[in-house]
Amino acid sequence: MQYQQEDAEEVLSAVRQVAQSVSSGREAVADISVLVAVTSNLSLTNLDMWERLLRWEFSRELKASMPAKWIFWTQPTPFLAWIDLCSEDGFKREKTLRTLSGAAPNSFFFAIAVRRLNDWVPQVREAARAKLPIIAKDTDPELVVDVLCATLPHWSSWGRMEDKDKQALVEIASIEKVGHSLKSRILSATSGPMVSVLSQAACTETLDRYLDEIARKAIQPSVRAKAYKCLLEGKIVWCDGRKWEWTDKRYCKGQFKPILCERTVRVTTPFLGTLESAAMDRSPIVRRVAGEMLIRELEKIGTESLGLAELLASDPSPSVAERGKFALKKLVNPLL
Template sequence: MQKSQIMKDKIISAVRTFATSKTSGSKVVPDMSELIEATSLLPLSGFDYWERIIRSEFSSTVREPLSPKWKLWSRPKEFVTWLDLLSWDGYKREKALRALSGAAPNTFFYSLAVRRLNDWVPQVRKAAREKLPEITRSTAPEYVVEALCVALSNWNSWGRIEKADKAVLLEIISEKHLAKSLRSKLIMSASGPMPSLFSQLGRTAILDDHIAKIATSAIQPSVRARAYRSLFEGRIVWFEDRKWVWTDIRYCEGRLKPVIRERKLEIDIPLIDLLKRSSEDSSPIVRRVSAEFLIRELGSLGTKATVFAERFATDNSNSVSERGEFALRKLDEAERTNAS
């Protein structure tokens, strides 16, 4: 049996156990321990799938008549639980958000609360905006950081999230202890959408004093490359949205154009130092960025431009050596022009 099927069976079993205890008529708060243990193992990359599985199984189990007929007159006490954030009923999702207090039990359930910012019911999104900061303050930082890394990397695909909703998350990540954990996550993660996370975190100032460290220390080369590019350009750019642009309105033809935003950075690292550090990086992804900015700045580097161009021209990576050779040709052309 495949690992995913084993996990699915474990989740279904845990949901059924919890749903049974919730509808048993007991006056004791339903035990979520088995469900919390099972959902703690779920990867956030497949969140949509697991959310559908849990919602469907919970709903079908709750609808089953679990009590004897003679007890139907006795209405069991309704306990609001974290799983109510998955309800098909928008009123229940809103009620759950407003009633829940204390810490989210794991990353999965905190993610459920975050994703209500993209809920299809406006009143639920409003409740999420109001309650999420409170839930965050009570929840373990490692759960919050893990969930936010995924949410920030994917929120551009959320069709219903609004500026006010995004502002709540940006305010949360600006909390000092969370900002530190997010920067550490950015540097130490060997996989995952960290380049996208870097850009989205750049909407705030939490990276500004640490971009040089990220450029030299991040495990993922693509993150180092993005950090160096920000240092070279003196700005952080991010993908904001897509906007429909007509290409030929007569035939109702058009396309979605990416909307890019940026924020300026105050950089006090000399260009030569940036070139030296980036040109010595172990990854060709980073050295290619370095060579690109060498070409842009050939006219301002004097004789040092030749040193870097020759280094890039002999690089083992074709994409880097091609840029180095191009830089040498441009320098040669400039020299001949000046000589004549």
């Protein structure tokens, strides 16, 4: 909490400096380098709070320093490209998006731009769809991946997004250099919702060719398990949103249920070789996936299934060994 308060004070100080440069009218475009430097160190996990803070403080400072209206020769307020994405004025947010060019200054402001895909003004969302893929191509892919990793686990809960808005984010993830950086991040991440990132990024085929590498080399066991399952099933599933379902209308009871989508994986790997690799993985989470797929595909595997079943049955993990023993019983008595 103390660190967040200190960050907030630094951000507020930077916003005041930007507002003062705007009010002075000395520059055609205000210098936001101080604000960029401060926001580059912020986490992307609480963007809603930071966006409200920027909007409130910048608006307050501008109004406080606004000259009298009768001074008709005062220069117009300069156009502030990135900070105006937080403006309370929808027209200004739209105009800002349509006039942006070049790379995003940091991951924070690119994340603010991505949030405009869920903006409450339809014209702002339209502008974001048009400009975000162009900006992403000019931006450092590592910054783009920072934003994707923060956004993809939660974008299905963005209630204002339409299918065409989601397509813009898919287009960003489909950029070649972004896909390669996203793969590297998924491989090397030691923590974080990388399984959700992998699942949500699956709506595009960008990561399909990397699934085998992710399955064998990713640090997080749950990520390896997800990749192996996709390869073995030949499909990938992701959440495309949530819908309300009544459980008892008499008492106004219900719950949100996920809307699941799936598609075929556009890569083929030897099923038996992939299954053997999963069965010898260092994590029981992955070996459980191997056990489940072995039981499901016993008839198709053939004679090699016996060796795999015996290997899993002797596993030190009880949950894995249970699956191996069940596979052995199925081999002895197929009617089970």
